[in-house]
Amino acid sequence: MKVLVGLSLLVFLAGVTYRIYGWLTQTVLTTDKASTGRPSAALKGAMETVFSGEFFTLIKTFFTDILFQKRLLNKSALRWAAHSLIFFGFIALLLMHGLGTGVSEFFFRDYQSTIQPYLSLRNLFGLMVLLGLAIAIYRRLTDAPQRVKSYGSDWLAIAIVGAIILSGMVLESSKISSYSAFTVMAEDYGGITEPDELLPLETYWAAEHGLVSPNIAKPYDPALIEEGREIAGDTCMECHAPAQSAFISYSLAKVVGPIVSGLGDEGVVNVLFYLHIICCVGLLAWLPFSKMFHVIATPISLLINGVMGFKEPGKDPANVVNRRMVGLSACTHCGSCSELCSSLMFYESFQNDFILPSEKVQILKRVAAGQKVDEQTLANLQKGLYICTSCDRCSEICPSGINLRELFISSRYQLLNQGIPETSMLSHFSFPLSLTRNFIDDHKNALKKLEKIFKDSFSKLKDLTSITVSDPVQVGTDSYQSCYACQRCSNICPVVRLYDDPVAELDMLPHQIIFSLGIGNKDIAMGSQMIWSCSTCYLCQEHCPNKVELTDIFYNLKNAAITQMEGGRA
Amino acid sequence: MKLAFFQGCNIPIRIEQYAVSAETVLKKLGVELEIVEEFTCCGYPVRNVDEKAYIIPSVRNMAIAEKKGLDIMVICNCCFASLQKARSVMANNPELAVEINEILAKDGLKFEGTGTVKHFLTVLHEDIGLEAIKKQLVNMVSELNLSVIHGCHILRPREVTLFDDSFVPRITDELIALTGATSLDWRGKLECCGAALGGLNSELSQTLLQEKIDGARDAGAQFVTPVCSYCHLQFDTTQLNMREQRQDQDVLPVLLLPQLLGLCLGIDEKVLGIEQNSTIEPLHVDNLKALLGPPVEKKKKRKKRPQKEAA
Numbered sequence: 001m002k003v004l005v006g007l008s009l010l011v012f013l014a015g016v017t018y019r020i021y022g023w024l025t026q027t028v029l030t031t032d033k034a035s036t037g038r039p040s041a042a043l044k045g046a047m048e049t050v051f052s053g054e055f056f057t058l059i060k061t062f063f064t065d066i067l068f069q070k071r072l073l074n075k076s077a078l079r080w081a082a083h084s085l086i087f088f089g090f091i092a093l094l095l096m097h098g099l100g101t102g103v104s105e106f107f108f109r110d111y112q113s114t115i116q117p118y119l120s121l122r123n124l125f126g127l128m129v130l131l132g133l134a135i136a137i138y139r140r141l142t143d144a145p146q147r148v149k150s151y152g153s154d155w156l157a158i159a160i161v162g163a164i165i166l167s168g169m170v171l172e173s174s175k176i177s178s179y180s181a182f183t184v185m186a187e188d189y190g191g192i193t194e195p196d197e198l199l200p201l202e203t204y205w206a207a208e209h210g211l212v213s214p215n216i217a218k219p220y221d222p223a224l225i226e227e228g229r230e231i232a233g234d235t236c237m238e239c240h241a242p243a244q245s246a247f248i249s250y251s252l253a254k255v256v257g258p259i260v261s262g263l264g265d266e267g268v269v270n271v272l273f274y275l276h277i278i279c280c281v282g283l284l285a286w287l288p289f290s291k292m293f294h295v296i297a298t299p300i301s302l303l304i305n306g307v308m309g310f311k312e313p314g315k316d317p318a319n320v321v322n323r324r325m326v327g328l329s330a331c332t333h334c335g336s337c338s339e340l341c342s343s344l345m346f347y348e349s350f351q352n353d354f355i356l357p358s359e360k361v362q363i364l365k366r367v368a369a370g371q372k373v374d375e376q377t378l379a380n381l382q383k384g385l386y387i388c389t390s391c392d393r394c395s396e397i398c399p400s401g402i403n404l405r406e407l408f409i410s411s412r413y414q415l416l417n418q419g420i421p422e423t424s425m426l427s428h429f430s431f432p433l434s435l436t437r438n439f440i441d442d443h444k445n446a447l448k449k450l451e452k453i454f455k456d457s458f459s460k461l462k463d464l465t466s467i468t469v470s471d472p473v474q475v476g477t478d479s480y481q482s483c484y485a486c487q488r489c490s491n492i493c494p495v496v497r498l499y500d501d502p503v504a505e506l507d508m509l510p511h512q513i514i515f516s517l518g519i520g521n522k523d524i525a526m527g528s529q530m531i532w533s534c535s536t537c538y539l540c541q542e543h544c545p546n547k548v549e550l551t552d553i554f555y556n557l558k559n560a561a562i563t564q565m566e567g568g569r570a
Numbered sequence: 571m572k573l574a575f576f577q578g579c580n581i582p583i584r585i586e587q588y589a590v591s592a593e594t595v596l597k598k599l600g601v602e603l604e605i606v607e608e609f610t611c612c613g614y615p616v617r618n619v620d621e622k623a624y625i626i627p628s629v630r631n632m633a634i635a636e637k638k639g640l641d642i643m644v645i646c647n648c649c650f651a652s653l654q655k656a657r658s659v660m661a662n663n664p665e666l667a668v669e670i671n672e673i674l675a676k677d678g679l680k681f682e683g684t685g686t687v688k689h690f691l692t693v694l695h696e697d698i699g700l701e702a703i704k705k706q707l708v709n710m711v712s713e714l715n716l717s718v719i720h721g722c723h724i725l726r727p728r729e730v731t732l733f734d735d736s737f738v739p740r741i742t743d744e745l746i747a748l749t750g751a752t753s754l755d756w757r758g759k760l761e762c763c764g765a766a767l768g769g770l771n772s773e774l775s776q777t778l779l780q781e782k783i784d785g786a787r788d789a790g791a792q793f794v795t796p797v798c799s800y801c802h803l804q805f806d807t808t809q810l811n812m813r814e815q816r817q818d819q820d821v822l823p824v825l826l827l828p829q830l831l832g833l834c835l836g837i838d839e840k841v842l843g844i845e846q847n848s849t850i851e852p853l854h855v856d857n858l859k860a861l862l863g864p865p866v867e868k869k870k871k872r873k874k875r876p877q878k879e880a881a
Contacts, residue, residue, distance in 0.1 A: 342579050342611040345630055348673050349616075349623030389611045391579035428615035430769025431800070432580070435807045447770070476621070494761055498777060533774055537762035538726035542736055551727070558618045 001277055008281035015288025016296065023325040026368045028407070029414040041318035054307050061306030065401065066299045072399040075336050078135060079399075085132030086161065092125040093165075098280065112239055119245035122172075126165045127248060133162050147347055148335035148358055157292055164279040170256060171272040172249035177212040177257030178265040190235035197231055204228025209243040210250050212257040212265075294332045298400040301330035305401030310392070313406070313438075320406065327402035328368055331361045337394035337404060346387050354384025357394040357404055364411060379420050385412040386424040390432035413439040416446040421453055423562045426532065453565050458527025461508055461516070470520025476556040480517045482546040487511045489540035489550050495533050506530040510540050510550055517553070526561040530554075571697060573688070574640040575603035576631065578649040579611050580799040585806075587843025588799065591828040592645055592690055594842065598835050599698045599706060603643065608634050612652035618770075622666070628656035629670050632687065633679040642687045647798030651723035651731055653687045658730050689724060689733055690828075691797065695741045703748055708836040709862040710750035714793075716825065717786035718742050718753045719805075721798030722762050742797065745827060749834045750866075756789035758782035765800035768808065776812055779804050783822050793825035793854075802826070806848050823849040825858070833862060 024039045049058065064070045069087075073080040095107045096118065104111040111118060136158055140150050175181050182205060186192045192201060203224040205211040244250045260268045287293060304323055314320040338344070338356035346355055353359040363381055367373055373381075385408055395405040416422060425447055433443065472481070489510040496502045496509055503509060507528035508516065516525045525531070531554045540550040581589050593603050613627035632653060635642045644650040660667045660681055671680055694703065720739055728736040739760070746753040764778030783805070786794050796802040806824045813821060824847045832842040839845070844855050 340607065344610045345613070345627035346611075346616060346623055348626060349620055387616070389579035389615055390583075391611070392583045424619060426770050427618045428766065428769075431615070431765060431803075432584070432769075434769035434772050434775075435584075435803060435811070437811055443769070494778065494781075495774065498774075498781075533767070533771055535722075535762040535764060535774075535778060536766045537722040539722075539761070542726045542728065549727070555617055555621060559621055562619055 001274075004277060004281050008285040011285035012288060015285070016293075019288050019293060019297075019329060022369070023322055023329070026325050026370070027321060028324060028328075028364050028368050028411050029418070036318070038318045038322055041316050042322045045316060045319045045322075049307055057307050058303055061303050062299075065302045065306060069399065071302075071397075071401065075397060075399060079139065079334070079336075082132045082135035082139065085128045086136070087132075089125045089128030089132065090161065093122065093129070096125070097122055114240045116241040116245050119241050119243075120247060123169070123246050123248040126169055129161065129165045133158055133165075147344070147356060148333075148338045149353075151333065151362075153291055154333055157290060160279060160283050160286065164276070164283060167272060167276040167279050169249050169252060171269070171276050172246055173210075173252035173256045174260040174265065174269050174272055176210040176243045176246070176249055176253040177260055178269050179211065179213050179261065180266040181269060182211050182213070185236075185240075189239070190231075192231070192235065200224045200228035201231045201236075202228070204232055210253040210257060212253075212261040214261070291332055293329050294400065297326055297329040298332070301326050302401040305403065308403075310395040310401075310403045310405055320410075323403060324407050324410065325368060327400075327404070327407055328361060328365045330400040330402055331358070331365070332400060333358055333362065334399060336397050336399055340393050340397050342389040342391040342393055343387050350383070350387065352380050352384050352387070354381045355387050356384075357408070360384055360408060360411075361402070361404070364407065375420070378415065378418070382412070382415040382420055382422055383424055385415065386422055386427075386429055388412075388429060390429070409433075409436075409438065413442040413446075417442055419449070421449045421565075422446060423450065423565055425450060426558070426562060450565070454527075454532075454561070457565050458561070459523055460527055461512070461524050464521075464524065467519060468521075473517050473520055473522040475517060475522070475553045475560075477549050477552060479547055479549045480514050480553060483511070483514045483518060483548050484546055485511065485515070486545060488543050488545060489514070489548070492539045492543050494537060494539065495530075495535055506533055510554075513557075514548060514550065514553070522557070522560070526557050526564065531557050531561065571600065572602045572604060572640060573643040573693065574606050574609075574635045574638060576609055576612070576635075576642045576644045576649055576653070576687075577605070578644070578646040578799060579615075580803060581645060585799055585802055587846040588645055588802065588826055588828070591826060591832050591837075591842040594837055595828045595832045595835060596693065596698075598832075598837065599694075599703060601693060601698065604638075604640060606634060606638065606640075612646075612649040613656070614648040614652045617652075624652065625656045625659050625666070626670055626673060628652045629660060629681045630674055630677070630679060632656065632685060633674055633681040636682055636685045637679060641685050643690060643693055644687060645690045645797075645799065647689075647721040647724040648800055650687065650689050650733075654731050657683065657687065691724075691741050691745065692733065694745055694831075700744060700748060703745075703831075704865075707748065707834050707865045709834045710865045711830070711834065711858070711861040712750055712863060714749075714751040714830075714858075714861050715754050715790050716746060716751050716793050716795045716830075717756050717758070717789055717791035718746065718795045718827075719758055719763060719782060719786075719797070719801050720760055721796065721801045722760075724797060725760065742827070745831070746795070749830050751830060753795075754786075754789045754791055756785050756791065758785040763796070763798075763801040763804040764808075765798075765804045768804070775804075776808065779808055780812070783809060783819075786822055791822065792857075794822050795825055795827055795830070797827070810848055821849050823847065823851070823854050825850070825854075833858065834865075 024042055049055070069080055069083055072083055096104055096111070097113070101111070108118070140154065182202065186198060186201060192198055202211065202213050203216055203220050205228065206213050206216055207220045207225050283292070287295070304326065308314060314323065335358050338358040341357055343355050354363060360381065363373070363377070388408060392405050395403055398404060472478070490496050493510055496506065499505045508524070508530050510530065513525045513528060513530060534551065534554045536551055538551045541548070541552065544550060575589070575593070577589050596603060609631050610627050612631065613624040617624040632642065642653065644653065660670070660683060674680060688697070720742060724731060724733050725736040725739060734741045743753040758781065761782065762778055763782055764775035767775035767778070794805050796805055802824060805822065809821060813819065825844070826847070829842045829844050833839060839855055839859065844850055845852065
């Protein structure tokens, strides 16, 4: 057993070291430049924070956000209940029971595993964890965040923690019922080996403490029980509370007892013991490599968030990258962000998982860990990163305090720099980005790539050698057919009037676009700069005497142009 | 009266003072607002890319409000137009309506069309009414000239937005008049701030904005008063960004309508977040406060003002 514990501890420590090394060296995408001097920057940042006025912010964050989980409570009382039950139940079990007698006695004076209140407390804490897990399972099954998938690893985490508690409880109940455990204890602690003392004690223990004995059967002799009670009073009860105190295991023993006895109690107790230990050390060894690493990463992320908030850009670029990496490993895939994502409904239209912030984090984790991701997935990720309203709700809600805003913005531009053209840049998602004055050159360069594709995808009015009339075009409305060429639209257009030679700048003026639709040529209409210079002020449409829906038609042409630029036929 | 407050994406994170000042003013006038956590983006940002993707979120938002039995109140013009557009599509395109309702059914929602969408200005002007607001005024301003920029998507297309007269709007002017301030007739009043091109054709976007800034200044405006959140961001943020490159002009400060109205209702300027407008300096607030005085009947004087042709 010591070998097992030692081994898993080694794996755990190696894993944690590896993960922390990852925080200080990994980057989300390879073009990340601020990767030198990150360990020293992290140390310096941490030291500066601890030895400044921010120290009290750290204390406050520790109590409100880490222990009390205030952010989670704000999000959902049910989730908070589940997390608190699991967290406090598990930590209490760990300190009272899991880390060995030394630790137990440090936190609980006079601790002995067989006396009260510890028998009951152990069951109570176990019950808390189980209840919490039950809520978590219920939530994943019925109240799951819409559109967020549960992965195998999400279930595995629940399964392992559940297995620890359940195996512990079954182990305890099998010990309660075990005859061999009884004889060993009677001999070791009571010095009782003679049958005339053993039989009454055994009867009493079978009648009232859940023992399943091969020697005696119901109905028990009341006189023997009384005699046994006296013996027990003299020899056992001083340091062994009644087994009923372990209220769950005692009830469980009634079911488990006969089975254990039938299978051979000594062997079963041993097997259960090792099962329980294996579950525990398994969790320990698995922890650094799974989402359970959040027990280490999330407090750190919350502390960083408490001091810096998510709106501050961060002074030291090296620490900004560090924070990003801590953030990635602090994600528990709880889905709170995706549930409240402003772009939620765009997922319905584009069917791109990466529109949801929680799924962006999952893939970015993989990218950061150096896993190969194919081009198509990267293109989808880029689109998912771009279809974002910059509302920052995800960063505000994240119970782990991850600066998703910064993570997503930097990842977006690092991907755009890798050269995959992004047609979503032509949407109004670009507007809030233009306000922040970050990544100005990256943004311009990425737009230039699109401009080139736009120029190559369509023919221009000036390339037209002869005019032919084709079938009517589909632009969402027939109103263009009512145009009687008064040119009111082009005369009132605030964009047209800006230029001395508007045709040179815009390729076609609004009325010319309507004309081109009239002769069935949608291609030159889609290819005109006019539609991407349209300020969508609707003055043309409002003033058109024949109710041609110009602005709506321009929107339709933009949609079609983007589809064509994406490679499909409009 | 209780309404579901549809804030959109820009206001909560970038123009919180607009939400707070509007909320405070409405509370004073007896209108309660409920923040609905489930509201998502109105869909507007994606309109260049996919019209259907643009419509769906607004239908969902309206369905959520319907389920709560609340009408929606909007500040942002682009949100307002998106919601109104979605309503018009649902009424006029039964096939698409069925398809969208199938998508909403996944979230247990259905759009019935029973609720309405009101702009903040309509709530002030129609639901509360000019007279009721006037009764509550404790201050009025004198000698304050504002350039209101209505923004495009609240007015046009008129068949969809169903707000005021799209050629000669009067709601905003009448609300401004209550405070004693003058809403100037100026050449950008009904025109575009350029926001729709921001980030995809930024140069043109900024040219359009500069034209409006110049227009407002030439008309003698002390403040510009945008209605839409996008216009606000253009004047309050892009203007400052532009000024980093050319410092030859004074900044034209932004004052929001509920901030002005709030001052006249006796609400503290800190609550109204006037200094949270990036273009506002402490001096501007002091000047504004100096203009405040007890309400006086000034209506006749304003009526004499010749009505110039708008647009």
